[in-house]
Amino acid sequence: MSIQRKDNPERQTKSNYLWEDPPDEDKFSACVHCGMCLESCPTYLETGHEHQSPRGRVHLIKAVAQGRIELNAGFEDPIFTCLDCRACETACPSGVQVGSLIEQARGQIRKSIPLTGWKAAVSKFFLRGVFPHPNRLHTLGNLIKLYQKSGMQTLVRGMGLLKIMPQHLQNMEAVMPEVKDPVRKKYPEIIPAEGQRKMRVALLTGCVMDVMFGDINEATIRVLVRNGYEVVVPRDQRCCGALHVHAGDRDEGKRLARQNIDAFLAAGVDKIVVNAAGCGCALKEYPELLHSDPEYGPKAAEFAGKIEDVSAFLLNHGYQKPQGTVKTRVTYHDACHLAHGQGVRREPRELLRDIPGVEMVDMPYADRCCGSAGIYNITNPDMAGKVLDEKMSYVPEDVDLISMGNPGCMLQMAVGVRKHGRSAKVVHTIQLLDRAYQAEGESGK
Incomplete structure (x- = not known):
């Protein structure tokens, strides 16, 4: 990785962040480089490179603020290969808000180095042209539903037409859920x-x-x-x-x-x-x-x-514990932005344990990232795939269901289940609670 240094001493205190919302000095200055974050970071564990670690990224963010390195492609790479999973924030004894720093740095990078070519076109189409507009999203959903129900999906798969797509997109298509009405x-x-x-x-x-x-x-x-x-x-x-x-x-x-x-x-x-x-x-x-x-x-x-x-x-705020039985063995995956971002860990597990018939099986390192990270598994498929393989090594073999609380994780974990030949199904925690309530009516309780 090449990062251009600035040798003019007069510019050492002049920040190279030139736009609104630069990384907060109070946040990056809180890092004491102790290294407690290293073992929690998926990209550092995979590469062993300091610049792919939380403290390495914070150091680079600080260096740009001090005018010691440029806001360039060499800086862009480690900032955008971060999964923004926030696991480092859980591990950090100083409370450094790495996720916020990463997002602020990305904002500066995109002002300085805008996307070009097909990446810019795809980003503009989806991020600005589709996701902010419910009617366009619903139209996209209807097209996917037509693809699934018309027989087109079966035809496309049978003819091997999907092979023209990158492997990670083929994997996602293979586990695409059946689209329902919004x-x-x-x-x-x-x-x-x-x-x-x-x-x-x-x-x-x-x-x-x-x-x-x-x-x-x-x-x-x-x-x-x-x-x-x-x-x-x-x-x-x-x-x-x-x-x-x-x-x-x-x-x-x-x-x-x-x-x-x-x-x-x-x-x-x-x-x-x-x-x-x-x-x-x-x-x-x-x-x-x-x-x-x-x-x-x-x-x-x-x-x-x-x-x-x-x-x-x-x-x-209170809920009625279900009386209906859902007999199944379940393990729970902590979505990063639920466990690390919001501090919600105990509550989903309590809901699951309150369902009659559910046998909970602990997952080691349940809060390790699965590699989804928004659209990271699309923009960084190689690293996302390695992180997913590591995650699947911790998923217990003898479970029926893997429960979680995030749609991106559900798609990514479904890819992992298929890739590793597992039989477990992926569900949202609230679906199991809903299933237990429905079972009450079926049993007459």
Whole structure:
């Protein structure tokens, strides 16, 4: 890796971050380079290279701020090969917010070194042209549904046409879930609670979640109303912006954040429930994203105070333990942005243990990244594949289900199951709780 150094001593204190939202000096200065983060970092464990470690990246971020190295391609590589999994933050005794520093640095890089060619076209099409627009997302979902149900998928697979795609995309197509109707199209804006209403909550439907995993959103709604919560599905909500911020497009991330803040605060709800780990983490970090916005900074703080992952929400505010039996052996995978980003570890496991018939099997290193990391498994398939192989080595052999709380992880782990010849199915934790409630009716309880 080549990083151009600056030898002019007069420029040693002049930052090479020239745009809004540079990496926060208070954050990178907190790093004492102790190395406690090294064994938690997937890319360092894979490469052994210092610049692919959290403290190495923080050192580089600091060096750019001090004018000692350029904001160039040599700096871009280690910053964008980071999975932004936040495992280093859990390990760090100094509390260095590496994830925030990485995202701020990426924003500076994309201002200095914009994407070009096909990468720019793909990024513009999907990140700005599709994900922020629900109707376009639903159209994409309908096209995928047509592909699956018309026989076209069977034909394409049978003729071997998928072989023209890169292997990692072939793997994803092979485990693509059956696309269902999105909740935003299927349900009214307000779904009343069963029995006496305990609280009024909003549901973030998400972009990928509602298009690819609409059944998880449906299960979430059923569980919430079953437990006495009125559910609001704001029609003006948009993609959370996590993918944009991770990719360095902070301007679009901020625009989406402002729109979501307006949509959810106008809904008049007590809490905003999220069933996707990456989305929940991004929503909670809106105050930092909008810290320089005099109008939306205070609104972002109010908004973030309402965000709760669905598992934590149920444990914190009450739910009825199911009586229906789901006889199965389950292991649990900690999604990075749930465990490291939000500190939610105990709650999903408690929900699973409360289901009659569920036998929990511990997974060693359950909070190690699976390699999904938003769209990292698409942009960095080689490293993502190595991280996934390592993750699968920890998944117990004798389980029926692998439970988790993030759609990206579900797709990635499904690829791992198929690749390694496992028989376990991948499920969202809330789906198992929903299944137990449905089993009550089947058994007459």
